[in-house]
Amino acid sequence: MEIRAFFALALPGSVARWLADYADTLCQYDKQIEVNWVDAESYHLTLCFLGEISLAQIDQLENITRRKLSDVRSFQVHIDTAGYYAVSQQLSVIAAMGHEDEELNSLNRAMMEIALEAGIEFEEEDFKPHITLGRLPAKNKFIPPPEWPSLDLFSLADSVILFQSRPGERGSIYTPLFEIPLQDMA
Numbered sequence: 001m002e003i004r005a006f007f008a009l010a011l012p013g014s015v016a017r018w019l020a021d022y023a024d025t026l027c028q029y030d031k032q033i034e035v036n037w038v039d040a041e042s043y044h045l046t047l048c049f050l051g052e053i054s055l056a057q058i059d060q061l062e063n064i065t066r067r068k069l070s071d072v073r074s075f076q077v078h079i080d081t082a083g084y085y086a087v088s089q090q091l092s093v094i095a096a097m098g099h100e101d102e103e104l105n106s107l108n109r110a111m112m113e114i115a116l117e118a119g120i121e122f123e124e125e126d127f128k129p130h131i132t133l134g135r136l137p138a139k140n141k142f143i144p145p146p147e148w149p150s151l152d153l154f155s156l157a158d159s160v161i162l163f164q165s166r167p168g169e170r171g172s173i174y175t176p177l178f179e180i181p182l183q184d185m186a
């Protein structure tokens with residue numbers, strides 16, 4: 001049996017609520033009502049999408065992740081930009097991101113290395129760590145704003161979670177499979 005999985009950072013409720021308000025301001029650009037806006041309770045910062053993995057790979061991923069992240073310290077992620085981009089030939093997203101956040105990019109690279117060590121092959125050509133606010137078909141009539149509304153949030157990256165993703169009636173359902181804490185900042 002295979003499941004869809006991805007590595008992510010959890011977001012505190014206060015950050016999720018602020019991002020939900022931010023997404024509400026972006027609805028005005030969804031003139032054709034094509035965007036499937038994500039519920040705030042489902043917000044997370046995706047580090048690495050693995051695609052389909054076997055159940056046997058979950059334990060292997062957990063062991064490798066625990067070993068590789070044993071010395072990684074928690075850090076503040078600065079969420080300071082939003083954008084629209086195609087993540088595949090079928091899907092585009094409206095997302096909040098950390099612009100040029102070296103610690104976040106380093107953690108993203110580490111998660112890709114972990115996946116490769118576990119024998120998981122995936123396509124990550126233009127992937128950016130992001131928080132999906134809305135999804136829409138890659139071919140759409142969404143016109144991004146000429147200038148995105150300002151965004152200036154901080155969230156603590158203190159653990160990495162492997163989530164299972166299953167389709168649900170109102171969007172994807174995310175189930176945590178394991179969580180690896182990062183070292184305290186102090």
